[in-house]
Amino acid sequence: MSAHNSPRRRTGRTAKAAFQLCLLCALLLSLSGLGCQREKADKSLLIAGSSTVLPFAKHLGEAFAAKTEGLRVVCDGGGSTAGLLAVKTGAIDVAGLSRDMSRSEDSDSVRNFILAKNAIAVVVNPSNPVSNLSMKQVKDVFSGAVTNWSELGGPDQPIALLSRKSSSTTRRGLEEAALEGEDIAKGAKQLESGKMMAGEIQANPWAVGYAALPDLGGEVKVLTIDTVDLNRETVLSGRYPLARTYYFAIGQTATPWAKRFVEFAISGEGQALLEKEQLVRVY
Secondary structure (H helix, E strand, O other): OOHHHOHHHHHHHHHHHHHHHHHHHHHHHHHHHHHHHHOOOOOEEEEEEOOOOHHHHHHHHHHHHHOOOOOEEEEEEEOHHHHHHHHHHOOOOEEEEOOOOOOOOOOOOEEEEEEEEEEEEEEEOOOOOOOEEOHHHHHHHHHOOOOEHHHHOOOOOEOEEEEEOOOOHHHHHHHHHHOOOOOOOOOOEEEOOHHHHHHHHHHOOOEEEEEEHHHOOOOOEEOEEOOEOOOHHHHHHOOOOOEEEEEEEEEOOOOHHHHHHHHHHOOHHHHHHHHHOOOEOOO
């Protein structure tokens, strides 16, 4: 029986779906209370949704609030599905999404804006002869299914798997793009920063790690994925597979503050802020 269809994997996905349902209920309950508070406030902005987008929404919210005297900004997670439902029901002003809306979710009552793209590079030591991995091989490496470079067309050497801590947005981006939301293998060595990961790769010719596009330097080799190079053009065109698009969604009857916030997020100032946070600007 393949790993994709194993009872263990199905049980894990069922548990994950149940957990997301609980998050949805909790988010709607918590934000319903905030909605009541909002009626008493002239200036408020409620943002929720994808936990991956949440850190970027917070940075944008703080910058926007600093420009708007008296504005109260509240950010929460809960997941893309929960955020989208909440914005449709008016429980929140802006939903952060780490995926596009599905056909069943698309509605005239919601406006969806592309916020930015997150592109992840798979990096190795420059002396490593492996130069390309397929998306399946990327998944196999970071899930721990493949543990030797010989299985990837390289020498008979064990793979030294490197990762970032679970709080890293770069790690979350890789898990979403390559692992279908599953965790990176537990045996991976966890590092505090992209700089530390680059240092480990320089010191170990058989190490493999990952980095956001703005973090890349000349001291590591970036692998092509499905023979596609990583650069801004291939990310924006959608050709590079280890990339995800992030969105903000608002209702058609959104408050003026919600509209102004989204306008700020896609402005030059907002895009520059996101670029500093390791995302690829789209405007």
